[in-house]
Amino acid sequence: MRPNTGSNSVSILDDVEAIRRIDLGNMGMMISSFPALLKKAVELSRSLVLPRDYRSVKEIVVCGMGGSAIGGDLFRDLSQRKIPLSVSVIRDYDLPRHVDERSLVVAVSYSGNTEETLESFKQAYGRGSRMVAIASNGLLEKACSKLKIPFLGVPSGYTPRSALPLLFIPLLKLAEEIGFPLVGEGELDEACRLIEKYNSKLTPETPLSQNPAKQLAAGLHEKLPIIYSLGHLKSVALRYKDQINENAKMRAMCDQLPEANHNEIETWEKVDFKEILHVVFIDSRFKNPYVAESIGALVSSIEREEVGLSMVKPLGETMLEEVLSAIILGDWLSYYLAILRGVDPAPVRLINNLKKKHEERTKYLEKFEEWLAETGEDNRKT
Amino acid sequence: MRPNTGSNSVSILDDVEAIRRIDLGNMGMMISSFPALLKKAVELSRSLVLPRDYRSVKEIVVCGMGGSAIGGDLFRDLSQRKIPLSVSVIRDYDLPRHVDERSLVVAVSYSGNTEETLESFKQAYGRGSRMVAIASNGLLEKACSKLKIPFLGVPSGYTPRSALPLLFIPLLKLAEEIGFPLVGEGELDEACRLIEKYNSKLTPETPLSQNPAKQLAAGLHEKLPIIYSLGHLKSVALRYKDQINENAKMRAMCDQLPEANHNEIETWEKVDFKEILHVVFIDSRFKNPYVAESIGALVSSIEREEVGLSMVKPLGETMLEEVLSAIILGDWLSYYLAILRGVDPAPVRLINNLKKKHEERTKYLEKFEEWLAETGEDNRKT
Structure with a gap:
């Protein structure tokens, strides 16, 4: 057959x-950029500074979908032997009930406008969780700015799946910030060199x-x-x-x-x-x-x-x-x-059609903006 | 094709x-027994009593493989909205580092001799975790008896996959025992009636x-x-x-x-x-x-x-x-x-061959018995 x-x-x-x-x-260009994005991610991660009280969290919960979520899975697998906190990845709208003010919720959405991730973000805010977000743009950036939540902005212009280094490497820095360094600085630099060399064999x-x-x-x-x-x-x-x-x-x-x-x-x-x-x-x-x-x-x-x-x-x-x-x-x-x-790798027509039609019907992003307009830092139950 | x-x-x-x-x-007989096993599981679960201090655990970790693990997943999905503790399922030998003396580790192995589960059990014991085990027999039963760990014995004679009600329903009782009832008694009885009726349409x-x-x-x-x-x-x-x-x-x-x-x-x-x-x-x-x-x-x-x-x-x-x-x-x-x-549903020849040959080479069960012989309650780091 x-x-x-x-x-x-x-x-x-x-x-x-x-x-x-x-x-x-131009997906070939984007995949070729993997080693450069890796280096960029190491550099950007340096600017991720978390409040001192984030060190007392009971767990790390990464919220994201598709290409923005998989960095969370890779991080969880790596951290299993090294971090005395449970790491879970939520690919859905609703947060599990165990997420509370002692959880560190990491919202990851490359576009910054992923509906599921925004909803999880909103729920985490309502529960008074420690929070941090990673995005290139969108409502996630806007919400962090207004609500004074640590935010790591990453370069736009890639597909979420090809931006993986930008969404994964900061999680290693995040672990270090709360007291659990997973890898040394030298280890990251060494990895960057290896990947750069290996990539040239794969192009x-x-x-x-x-x-x-x-x-x-x-x-x-x-x-x-x-x-x-x-x-x-x-x-x-x-x-x-x-x-x-x-x-x-x-x-x-x-x-x-x-x-x-x-x-x-x-x-x-x-x-x-x-x-x-x-x-x-x-x-x-x-x-x-x-x-x-x-x-x-x-x-x-x-x-x-x-x-x-x-x-x-x-x-x-x-x-x-x-x-x-x-x-x-x-x-x-x-x-x-x-x-x-014979298929163009970059466009994901069905995903994008779905997102567009879905948004037209649910008006979720508008609802999120309304919530944001009504919400302030002081509203938090802490 | x-x-x-x-x-x-x-x-x-x-x-x-x-x-x-x-x-x-005779897999047909075993699947037909699902409603009866469900009732039996509700009844058996009543005997599951956990020490008072289990109420202070920070998380529930279910360790198991295959048909003995899936009850843990079903339980986790059901508990997401209802339990303020994270529930995770470990299908591997090694426990993640976050499992410690404040974790409730539930070892589930229908045979009681699943290598991965025994190893996780052993590691959990070494970390002083709160523990409970569910099995029909095997080294898990023996270890619980010697180490004075709460144990729920379930009837043998089924395949692990067809014993699912016996391995899943007790987790609901376990949640209740630590202060988080997921379902009422009436709800369980009602479910048993529904499943009994439905099963007759499927035979x-x-x-x-x-x-x-x-x-x-x-x-x-x-x-x-x-x-x-x-x-x-x-x-x-x-x-x-x-x-x-x-x-x-x-x-x-x-x-x-x-x-x-x-x-x-x-x-x-x-x-x-x-x-x-x-x-x-x-x-x-x-x-x-x-x-x-x-x-x-x-x-x-x-x-x-x-x-x-x-x-x-x-x-x-x-x-x-x-x-x-x-x-x-x-x-x-x-x-x-x-x-x-045209295939006989019950036998799983490749799984059983693998287990047998694996055990011959690793002698894991013997090693576990040696560990058990050397270990006592007092060895626990609590």
């Missing part, structure tokens, strides 16, 4: 001109024969990708899925070990549609030894069924480097999949 | 004898023409199911996926609103493999009005591509009834999918 849409042959991946003709929205100018992202894309061309990950890279698989969805407008699945060995593995017993499946397994040098031992069982089940399998070994000596190198590889992978499908 | 395995025609769903010949492991004896589970299965036969859910039913979609994986040995995807509208929706723009996709949308009467408004966009994108879509409207007047009625429908759905594929 072939996909029911016209697809390019893999050789297009070495035709830089042809790639440019498909990439009308369209590097041919398929030497380009791991193009090679991965060639394996996944006209397939349904299944991404497995583990340990501190659990959410990296979700990033791959989301990037494949948005850039290539293509379906993908993700799952994690050790949980997949308790249910998903059964799908490798009597495999339907095996000719369209291709597995990407994102490994880590930091995995728990028992998980390491059980990877073989899943892998051999997949191999026995003769389903395609690509192993990704992220680069780097630190957990952070693994996260960032795995992500930039996946970002380029999703880009090349778009090219192979 | 057809699946590459022999499949039965839909008419087999009305042939009770033929169903029995496939269901050698093999009820013909396809009047059986919503058989009808759903007929729609998903030879397809790749995509399950969407929302609100307090978010984890119900995961339960559907896991049950389809384990009972039917069949692949499935799950996703949630509103997040899916920020990435997944783009996969409905240029749809590959559309002839094998079929969407199941699990709705709720308790959804946030803004989410309600945005469902239409996703649904019309799916319909425009002429991909099959089944809407599930869970029964019941309460959130708990919705959860339970959606789950029993999904359990039967996964059962009928197994029958249509």
Whole structure:
């Protein structure tokens, strides 16, 4: 079975001109900026200063959607072993009841106008939570300015998904500000250097024969990708899925070990549609030894069924480097999949149509502005 | 494209004898027992009494894997609006650092011998956490008995996935015990009655023409199911996926609103493999009005591509009834999918092989027993 849409042959991946003709929205430029955005994010994060009393919070709650939320997941995975506070990510309108004046609520919306995030922000304000927001613009910036809430402004002009370094790295600084440094300054600089070097191996100018992202894309061309990950890279698989969805407008699945060995593995017993499946397994040098031992069982089940399998070994000596190198590889992978499908990676027509029509009907942004007009710092229940 | 395995025609769903010949492991009996297990769970839960000082915990952490973990997710979704404590579910060996002596750690393992859960249990004990365990047997029972940790023993003889009521309902009692009643006694009894009645509509004896589970299965036969859910039913979609994986040995995807509208929706723009996709949308009467408004966009994108879509409207007047009625429908759905594929639903050969070989190599259970032999109540850092 072939996909029911016209697809390019893999050789297009070495035709830089042809790639440019498909990439009308300039996503290639945006992904290429990943190392520069990383450096920019490190620099910008220095300006994030939080009030002293934020050090007494009981938990960190990151509110965001889509490309603005995934930085929260990566941060949570990294912080699990290092921060004595629970970190949760809320992708919805309503805050859980446990969020109160002792919670640190981080509202992340690249546009600054994401409805769900604004609503969570408003609810957090009503509960007297410690707050901070990250955005390039929009009502989130306006609200922080009026309500005197710490705000980190990041450069605009990217898609939220390509702005990931700007939305993720500040969370590391935020942890440091409340007393829990996750990475040293040197570690961040080192990671920036590694990613800059690695990126040059992944851009369209590097041919398929030497380009791991193009090679991965060639394996996944006209397939349904299944991404497995583990340990501190659990959410990296979700990033791959989301990037494949948005850039290539293509379906993908993700799952994690050790949980997949308790249910998903059964799908490798009597495999339907095996000719369209291709597995990407994102490994880590930091995995728990028992998980390491059980990877073989899943892998051999997949191999026995003769389903395609690509192993990704992220680069780097630190957990952070693994996260960032795995992500930039996946970002380029999703880009090349778009090219192979002949779809312009940058525009997300269905998401934008939905947002527009939704806003016309709910008038949420107007309601938020009205709330803001009526609200002052002194209204807070603290 | 057809699946590459022999499949039965839909008419087999009305042939009770033929169903029995496939269901050698008696999964039909186990799913039929859901209402009885629900009642049993309500009764058993009464015996769960926790020390008074458990009322001062800062969070609830449920540790479990697969069918023993999903009750924790359902509980977390239900508790979001009602409990001022964060609830998290850990499906891994290592506990996050925030788990300490002020955490309530609930170890759930139907067999009582799940390696990941035992390791989390051991770590929680080392940190002086408040603890409670739920199991039918195994080292978890033994450890609780020796270490004087509250333990709820549940009947054995089921698969972990079919024992869900026994592993989920006690969490509601646990919440009540620490001061946060989620449901009233009457509410539980009412739910038991509803589920008993509903179950009789879903069993093999009820013909396809009047059986919503058989009808759903007929729609998903030879397809790749995509399950969407929302609100307090978010984890119900995961339960559907896991049950389809384990009972039917069949692949499935799950996703949630509103997040899916920020990435997944783009996969409905240029749809590959559309002839094998079929969407199941699990709705709720308790959804946030803004989410309600945005469902239409996703649904019309799916319909425009002429991909099959089944809407599930869970029964019941309460959130708990919705959860339970959606789950029993999904359990039967996964059962009928197994029958249509001609696979015996109960055995999970790959999971069991993996566990066995893994244990042979790691000798984890022996190590746990050694730890237990050396450990006493007084060793706790409190």
